[in-house]
Amino acid sequence: MKNRDAALDGVRACAALGVWLLHVGSNTGVMYREGMYAWLMARLGIAVPIFFLLSGLLLYRPWARAAIEGTERPRPVTYLWRRVLRVMPVYWLVTALALWAWGGLDWTGWVKWLLLLQNYFPGDPTPDGLYQMWTLPIEMAFYVALPLLAWALDRWARGGNRPVRLLTGIGLLPLVSVATIVVARLTDRPEFGLWLPYHLVFFACGMAMAVLSVWLKESRAIDALAPQLLVLAFLLYGVLSTGLAGPRTLTLPTLGESLLRTSLEAAVAVLLVAPFALAPRADSLRHRVLGNPVVAYFGRISYSFFLWHAPVITLQLKLTGAQPFQGDFPSVAVLSFIVTLLLSVGSYHLVEATALRLSRRRPAPAPRPAAREAAPAAPAG
Template structure:
């Protein structure tokens, strides 16, 4: 499997480093910020496109699947010691918990948040707001995907442990078992959604059954599959012949992602209205097209030389890299930034679509909040990660801590 093309470029010796991922997070975070702005100021002609920018969620899920699963998969495929779950959990907690709790409290006290200080406090502060239909939109309404991320964090070590129980012979045998298992995980997730949608006991727009990890495991599985593919490439030392074209033309996956975005925006019969109901076919079509978008956007940062092609040069832009560094804060504070502008009386009426003013101004305010969050809260919390060592230089460890998924502020799956 995964035979190398002798004529393809050799893999960088530092194959565990993926320097463009911060920019991917920036793209995802800004797309979600833009879809929130589209709720309040966009023309009917552009509304379907603005609403579908929520596909940034899928980009985040693919990123998390890749970066978090890669160390576990590498330890199994290469026969290394498994990562310490305690250290993994500690790092996940430091990355997510402190900044979220500070944002939830500060925004709740300054702007007011529905249900924050009532009987549902344990759910809101415990990353469990999706467990009840009445609390899905409470607290930080965009926090529903954090609940999914947290459950994925808990699921991943269990999955990795189960995979280690599958005895394989050589590298190729273990690789085949990874591919088969991840394909099965993808199919199970799709089957779960089909079963829920066919049950007739749901609301397609918002429901705890669909706002749960099983619904999104297919998107995580794509990222996990990319992780396994990257390990295969690392093992062979060069790209397989079939993937060399992505190294030479990294724009191809992005073109596929753009076509999927166009299809999700225009071919499913959706108008982009806030809380628009879906038919089961529309829900599934939208979800699977988002998965294609997530996979397409992330792929050039995984396959090929990180300095080759226009797409990768865009991803290497220092501004994007910085925005990716603070992307968790953008996720946490972008709706609050929009609300703050509204309360300050910002109400543009330009001769063009107001959406194109709302986005940069909201982004500027959100970036200020996010920068403060990163340097005052997140960076200080992450400095504690060495209290629980993961062990000396774990092979396959991500270059940066994966940021959580940034959810859309409008339609929730």
């Protein structure tokens, strides 16, 4: 697909594989054993901040381009319509099947889950096979908030150096996450961790990267330092995979552990994505590895893979009669990967791609008049 960045699709593929491996490890108990391998597996939840960062980067970039270069801004209604068609049809398919098979919910429970409201009712049980879905209400909340955030940033950026002012405004968003983490820990409100403000720092990192990608086009410094940045990301992941960032279990971390973990996750996500987003050189080794057709295709179907993998693991464990945290890791990994991959290919082409085609058939709005204010010229890449 010509408008996609193959390397960023590859990054998304790696994140999806990380979530899958995390859940295979947790369901088979491997993640809770002793040793470095178990700790490294336990921190594969870093995939979620990477997904959030990519959303901030890719979805805010058209607004950043409009603010910096004076191009037409996305229309909020069209943008939201496309987001709904991108996310909801295949989500409804997978969620409805899991609720039918294992949910045991009344009609109000179905409504909450089908409308992505489950995070706002923390006392409700999570049906089997849907434990990974907690991230989607956060994503949807960001989708809804983004037009308002973009409008506020655009207003703030007028009358000065627009890229710098945009970055300054975005720099305030992580403070929302810090404040939410502090309140959540001091008031013992773990449900705050299921809401957008807690995770806004990751989206903000992506939004800042969007501004830089439009402003700089391509950073030679990031390109030259790409190997070192990727190595540093893995080293920080090693620090993240220790008790300094909190326990491996569902036990709540302390305030200090929460702040350190969020900081490390944000740093690792930025260091992993920046060499691909800010130095998109297709002939580099990193782009050839993650941007090759096989990995890039997996990145395109990664949303379906993310949705299907937990129900598939759940069904496999139920059919084999495995006790909690007692499954056989190799067999669960191999079989769940194959089945999830086949389901993902099918749902991507039959549901996701069809919905995307429908979104593009929506009549285009009349063109807006050109902006009267001159935008500063972006430096050559």
